Amino acid sequence: MTARIMIVDDAAFMRMMIKDILSKNGFEVVAEAADGAQAVEKYKELKPDLVTMDITMPEMDGIAALKEIKKVDPSAKVLMCSAMGQQAMVIDAIQAGAKDFIVKPFQADRVLEAINKSLG
Template sequence: MANILVVDDSLFIRKIVGDMIQEAGHRVIGEATDGNEAMMQYLNLKPDLVIMDVTMPYMTGIEGLKMIKKIDPKAKVIMCSAMGQKSMIIEAIQLGASDYVIKPIKKNRLISTINHVLGV
């Protein structure tokens, strides 16, 4: 069982992703609504994995990823993006994201990505 931080500006998406995570036997230990909040939660909670949206107001997931990787270069982060954001996904992977999933998020894809990143 992994402790996971879910980051998305949409409460609806956080709930859906959280439910998928819990159904797979993992635990959501925190939520954040932007990259800055994600970085603060990462410092406080020390999750095993972060699942973070690319596009958010105030501070994007890309900026949040940069900050988290600066704090912890070994941090495991899965980025989420909508179709058509290929350049952002490429940037996220170059910045150290562990993997990515495309929205709308499918449960089987999310769980297999989580297990792959965690080495399960």
């Protein structure tokens, strides 16, 4: 079965890059969101197998969105993505329930490794 993935990033080109990596490797991108609030709504509606979540976004940041999604679905699988390799943010994300952390700019193999590991 193909994993259904939602991509959340306020930068359209980042969403496009991730979507490109996923599509080429047989994953189905079921939704995209430009901020955390949209991500939470779309998660409730679509229940994707995995979410890639940017941290720094308008409206609601990725860590707040992660916490909301975890309230809705405690078993949600969320991968955090950020250009900021700040230890505190990585720790916050993991404590909030993120499965893994990918640093921008992405290496396709690192993205796929994190996704495959998270999907178990």
